[in-house]
Amino acid sequence: MAAASRAFSWRLRALRWVAQAVLPVANLALALLLSGLVVLAVGENPGRALWLLASGAFGSVEAIGYTLYYATSFVFTGLAVAVAFHAGLFNIGAEGQAYLGGLGVALLCLGAGGWPTTLVVAAAIVVAAVAGAAWAFVPAWLQAQRGSHVVITTIMFNFIAAALMTHLLVNVLIKPGQQSPETREFAPSTWLPQLHDVARALGWEIGHSPVNLSLVLALAAGALVWLYLWRTRWGYELRALGHNRTAAVYGHIRPARTIIVAMSISGALAGLMSLNEVMGVQHRLLLNFTGGAGYVGIAVALMGRNHPVGIVLAAVLFGALYQGGSELSFDMPTLTRDMVVVIQGLIILVCGALEHALRSPVEALLRS
Amino acid sequence: MSDAFLFAALLTAATARGATPLVLAALGGLFAERAGVVDIGLEGKMLASAFAAAASAAMTGSAWIGLGAGIVAAVMVSLLHAFACVTHHGNQVVSGMALNITLSGLTAVLGYAWFHEGSQTPLLGPGARFGPIELPGATALGNVPALGPIYREIVNGHNVLVYIAAAAVPVVAWIVYRTRFGLRLRAVGESPGAVDTAGISVAATRYRALVLSGVLCGLSGAYLSIAHHASFIRDMSAGKGYLALAALIFGQWRPVPTLGACLLFAFADAVQARLQGTELPLVGVMPVQLIQALPYVLTVLLLAGFVGRAVAPAAIGVPYVKER
Numbered sequence: 001m002a003a004a005s006r007a008f009s010w011r012l013r014a015l016r017w018v019a020q021a022v023l024p025v026a027n028l029a030l031a032l033l034l035s036g037l038v039v040l041a042v043g044e045n046p047g048r049a050l051w052l053l054a055s056g057a058f059g060s061v062e063a064i065g066y067t068l069y070y071a072t073s074f075v076f077t078g079l080a081v082a083v084a085f086h087a088g089l090f091n092i093g094a095e096g097q098a099y100l101g102g103l104g105v106a107l108l109c110l111g112a113g114g115w116p117t118t119l120v121v122a123a124a125i126v127v128a129a130v131a132g133a134a135w136a137f138v139p140a141w142l143q144a145q146r147g148s149h150v151v152i153t154t155i156m157f158n159f160i161a162a163a164l165m166t167h168l169l170v171n172v173l174i175k176p177g178q179q180s181p182e183t184r185e186f187a188p189s190t191w192l193p194q195l196h197d198v199a200r201a202l203g204w205e206i207g208h209s210p211v212n213l214s215l216v217l218a219l220a221a222g223a224l225v226w227l228y229l230w231r232t233r234w235g236y237e238l239r240a241l242g243h244n245r246t247a248a249v250y251g252h253i254r255p256a257r258t259i260i261v262a263m264s265i266s267g268a269l270a271g272l273m274s275l276n277e278v279m280g281v282q283h284r285l286l287l288n289f290t291g292g293a294g295y296v297g298i299a300v301a302l303m304g305r306n307h308p309v310g311i312v313l314a315a316v317l318f319g320a321l322y323q324g325g326s327e328l329s330f331d332m333p334t335l336t337r338d339m340v341v342v343i344q345g346l347i348i349l350v351c352g353a354l355e356h357a358l359r360s361p362v363e364a365l366l367r368s
Numbered sequence: 369m370s371d372a373f374l375f376a377a378l379l380t381a382a383t384a385r386g387a388t389p390l391v392l393a394a395l396g397g398l399f400a401e402r403a404g405v406v407d408i409g410l411e412g413k414m415l416a417s418a419f420a421a422a423a424s425a426a427m428t429g430s431a432w433i434g435l436g437a438g439i440v441a442a443v444m445v446s447l448l449h450a451f452a453c454v455t456h457h458g459n460q461v462v463s464g465m466a467l468n469i470t471l472s473g474l475t476a477v478l479g480y481a482w483f484h485e486g487s488q489t490p491l492l493g494p495g496a497r498f499g500p501i502e503l504p505g506a507t508a509l510g511n512v513p514a515l516g517p518i519y520r521e522i523v524n525g526h527n528v529l530v531y532i533a534a535a536a537v538p539v540v541a542w543i544v545y546r547t548r549f550g551l552r553l554r555a556v557g558e559s560p561g562a563v564d565t566a567g568i569s570v571a572a573t574r575y576r577a578l579v580l581s582g583v584l585c586g587l588s589g590a591y592l593s594i595a596h597h598a599s600f601i602r603d604m605s606a607g608k609g610y611l612a613l614a615a616l617i618f619g620q621w622r623p624v625p626t627l628g629a630c631l632l633f634a635f636a637d638a639v640q641a642r643l644q645g646t647e648l649p650l651v652g653v654m655p656v657q658l659i660q661a662l663p664y665v666l667t668v669l670l671l672a673g674f675v676g677r678a679v680a681p682a683a684i685g686v687p688y689v690k691e692r
Contacts, residue, residue: 038477042482151408156614156667160661160664163660170655299469335477336477338472338474339477341473341476346466346470348470349452352466353456355458357456
């Protein structure tokens with residue numbers, strides 16, 4: 001009797017694990033199917049579009065490098081959204097937090113021309129995280145103390161960040177005697193090493209692409225987030241608050257403090273995204289360098305089911321969508337890169353809001 | 369007529385024009401949220417309507433067909449939201465954001481592919497958009513002292529959607545507070561279990577609320593592209609859906625205070641447009657980019673200062689699961 005019930009519960013657990021893996025794939029397939037309808041509406045062939053997308057993302061070593069370069073940013077923003085999600089908060093402000101992180105990194109790199117590279121990198125990690133956390137702190141404090149809904153305040157802070165950065169780049173930080181609003185290029189000693197340079201130093205030749213050391217930092221951040229959320233008391237408090245506020249308060253968890261800590265960590269992770277873009281690739285501060293990565297983070301977190309491993313996989317998928325999407329718009333001029341935004345929105349819809357819609361059919365299919 | 373009066377009249381008229389899309393969208397959100405469904409997708413519905421309205425008006429040359437297409441598009445997006453949140457008990461905030469992101473991309477993709485003008489729709493001629501309406505007796509009554517100029521300069525000369533927005537406030541208040549549907553709507557938002565026990569379908573009420581939200585967002589989006597502007601421009605809602613939502617919260621989910629909040633936001637925006645390049649006491653000339661952030665900063669301040677005690681509909685954001 002006991003053995004039978006144990007076998008049953010084991011099967012149930014196995015079923016849940018399979019469902020965890022199969023569901024995202026089924027969701028992705030549904031989102032791609034819906035996107036295919038949009039491609040049809042534009043008058044192109046969806047099958048060919050998918051093929052161009054896939055080969056553009058994985059067709060060569062360079063393409064894979066570009067995919068991983070985009071994925072790096074999305075790992076950071078995906079982790080940012082996920083940490084807030086675990087505390088029951090929806091951080092839509094990763095975009096603005098990453099933008100401000102970039103401001104911090106740029107100011108540091110502009111001033112640290114003579115420093116050794118390792119010192120600059122270490123300082124930049126701190127500065128990016130602190131700047132991002134600071135931009136998340138205000139909405140967090142308002143949510144914790146005044147009850148202003150964090151969704152609306154973070155959206156507003158995205159708009160405010162955009163206005164602030166446009167002002168700074170157009171009027172203050174712009175390189176004198178130039179039209180486009182961007183800073184001067186940083187000194188090469190402050191650049192994050194790109195992976196093809198590192199590989200060459202080790203005697204390997206890999207294709208030329210912008211993927212850089214921040215990829216390693218992103219993976220490390222994922223591991224740290226996992227440790228924090230599932231192996232520390234603070235992470236437990238954070239998740240407890242997200243699951244059941246009443247029970248958390250009953251267990252002597254202080255909601256206000258936990259909300260502020262969760263949002264600050266979230267903002268710090270978003271801020272780190274700027275290391276990839278500003279320090280690793282552009283080597284200057286550009287207008288809108290974030291390029292929507294903060295919003296992609298929402299899709300990545302939902303698709304990755306808020307777990308670091310899932311987030312890394314989902315980030316690679318979205319990196320492929322971004323890289324393949326630009327190749328696609330090159331080969332199919334009627335399809336702009338906004339097509340990627342459509343796919344991203346549909347994935348959020350299917351994985352996030354309609355997650356229960358596919359669950360019962362998938363589980364029924366697995367059970368049979 | 370004094371310069372001060374003309375300036376005030378211009379500012380008031382600009383406030384009315386700026387408040388129109390906010391009021392329409394916020395009233396749409398009021399139906400949804402009073403029924404217990406968070407409606408952060410106002411932005412996406414406005415974009416869908418703005419694009420559909422401009423595209424249809426450009427192809428048919430009729431503003432009214434454009435308006436109809438805009439409403440249909442926004443209602444369809446609203447129904448998708450209802451399908452995810454009411455039928456499948458999905459997370460309402462996530463669904464709304466998903467729709468906003470999808471529509472932001474979709475309108476740009478379709479606009480680029482169909483009209484080849486860089487994600488814009490063609491510029492609309494006079495018949496294809498709503499122009500200013502001369503109210504009866506504006507010139508004759510304009511000479512009446514005091515009230516005459518106010519009638520002629522401020523009340524007169526807007527397009528039809530501005531007047532629809534003004535009329536929508538009392539109509540929505542009447543529906544919500546004085547009709548059987550309104551009572552059920554509010555009950556579903558406060559205590560869906562009780563409504564269910566009384567034999568009224570929670571899901572059907574929420575679907576109806578979201579259809580109404582779609583209709584009003586359709587008016588709001590069409591206003592942007594075929595009344596205020598003469599074409600669809602990508603992401604032209606520029607956060608107005610979120611501002612409308614903030615106005616709704618600040619107005620404590622009631623029609624008249626929500627109108628007040630929308631007017632406040634529109635006034636801040638109208639002042640913002642006139643502050644650009646002028647010398648201010650203490651700070652000097654403010655950079656344009658910072659002044660443009662004024663409505664957003666105001667939103668944060670309002671939400672921080674006064675809304676801490678706002679009482680939302682009790683069941684807001686909670687999917688209703690019958691079998692529990």
